[in-house]
Amino acid sequence: MDLSAINPLALIASLIVASTPILLAAIGELVVEKTGVLNLGVEGMMIVGAIAGFAVSVNTGNPWLGFLAAMFAGAMLALVFAILTQYFLANQVATGLALTLFGLGLSALMGINYVGKKPPSFPKLDVQFLTDIPIIGQAFLNHDYMVYISILLVAAVWYFLKFTRTGLVLRAVGENHDAAHAIGYNVTFIRVLAILFGGACAGLGGAYLSLISVSSWTEGMTAGAGWIALALVVFASWKPWWIIIGAYLFGGVTVLQLNLQAVGVTIPAVYLSSAPYVVTILVLVIMSGGRSSAPASLGRVFHASH
């Protein structure tokens, strides 16, 4: 066993790459849940985004178009969820689960011809003097653009929810949809928009997996990332910045335990593999201090009858 074989800078760089798909999906789901909707279809939307982005990138040779396509595909799947739950008042839990199963099947079908193909490479932030900064340059400033976009997205969501009137309305809808309706806000419309945004983010996260971090298409490649994103929203107490902490923590421990396994640490592999889940949950539970800040209308069906 040789722990010095683990390079901390490379570790940080790879944890950021490992975390970004979850981060993207989770920040989208956070907005959805802030409006009081629980969409358990994140995994399905992610994997459909993964194959849609992959296919478009391979066919056009342009990874940016791939990401756009992934957002669109995720949003379209979310639209199905939105129509079922917001207009036909279907149960959100059941519909979300169905969406995940549907997404997994659909993506397998779409991806038959893409197994084993290589996506076009994606541009990196490659500014010589930044990358040359010792330590920081290697670990933080030499990533692909999507990493920075994802962090900007979190900042934007935080600012939007905290400082804009529209963000306040969105939170109000999730807090008490009857009151929001009584004051005169269009609860259903606001929720549909949020669901579409959540779908687009999940699609983006999926495409990041297939285009950048794994760089190939395999069936079922999200492997539970969508569920992690869902759990992360809860454990982060619906706070945008905590999502970053949670996602990077999870990604970090995942990468670390893989490294540890590689260098042959004597801890059994099952414990190491479960470490990311245990550590992330523990840290976020301790941070949230037992106070629940769940949107009060989360998961409840809204019907403007009274």
Place this chain on the structure above:
Amino acid sequence: MSELLKIDGLTKAYPGVVANDDVSFEIAEGEVHALLGENGAGKSTLVKMIYGLVKPDSGQMTLGGAPYHPAEPKAARASGVAMVFQHFSLFDALTVAENITLGMENAPHRRELSERIREVSNAYKLPLDPNRIIGDLSVGERQRVEIIRCLLQNPKLLIMDEPTSVLTPQEVEVLFETLHTLSDEGTAILYISHKLEEIKTLCDHATILRHGQVVGECVPKEQTARKMAEMMVGASLHTPVKKNLHPGEVILNVQGLSLASKNPFGTTLKDINVTVRAGEVLGIGGVAGNGQDELLLALSGETASPRQMVQVNGVDVGDLNPNERRELGLLTAPEERLGHAAAPDMTLTENAMLTGNIRQRLSSNGFLRWNAARGFAKAIIEQFDVRTPSSENTARSLSGGNLQKFVIGREVLQDPTVLVVNQPTWGVDAAAAADIRQALMDLAEGGAAVVIISQDLDELREVSDRLAILNEGQLTKPAETADLSMDDIGLMMGGHMGDGSDNTTQEAAHV
């Protein structure tokens, strides 16, 4: 005073019911106008049309002479119409300022808004801190938030939907002062209530609705409450009649009941001694929070006591659970209708089953007898005039008065030997209240022992044979109601125990 809002022939029908049928009336500037009517008379639908939440099928409105057709609440607010809701439209997790900004068009910037909230709330003697979270506020303070939200927009017309049903008497006084100030400044107020005494003191004019139609108008100050109640109900209101009673055996016997409350803010019951005979109604009065809830829980079996402290027909039941007590004929109806007496999202049939199962044999060998349960629910609905489309509607969908009739009816029809009810007519309109009181008296006449816990002294004087007062967890010695003057009752409430000891006077003074 010039005319502000004119309503002309408004009609709104829902499937199966015409909520408003050709409703017309006018409100002048600065007028306090009461909208009176029983539950389900169409008051709420009417104000929702004025506030733009519901579109009328036909009819016109004019506001200040100009046609007024609000398509949504935003349009209504822009025209100067504001509304304070009965069930507050507030967001618990948000601050006062955030809540207020949500209900405003063109809300000013944060800091400026906080400043204005402080200003306006102090001007109307409704102090509010803009930075507090709604969830931490009392009910009265929450209503202030709603009112300030309206006032910040300088409304010409302020609609208030049963604003006092959740307030303490002191809070009601403050509210009325504010409303008087507003009306002096020229703001018209449309005031919905069925508390007739309030309307008499507050309102200049009243429009009375029944089954969606305007059935009368009056100047409340010139009318008796009884006359207005009769106009609401459309029939002469019968006062429950007391028959000559010949109380029989002692049925309920409470001996030395002392019990600490499970709730840290609750009241401890101290040495309660009382007996109730067959055919008798015992009234228990007192200001809320003096042990009423705890006493009901101790009698219903939700809190157990040493077994000999509560006896029914000579059997010790103190340690029995609610179902075992139901078996013996001790039934109860708690104060909180939704969530305690009835499960909000379950149907009336299911709710009937929940307490009726034991005595009505609504299940056998662990299987539910749905037909029997439905029959039982239908019997309650029919005999207690519960207005609901069917027994398969949820408890939540009923208005307060209708649900209360259902809850009381459900216990009365189980033929109890002892029935204990807490606040049987709270938030119930006059006609329904009279029906409920009559039913309770009929039950006693049929040989049951009835205990009515209430804060409405007029009600207790009307229906009870003997009256006792709960004060800080202690019960005065019951006295014949007929022998008691209002002054006597006042003294009992002030802590005089009726048996000469006045050891609680000082404690009670700060209640």
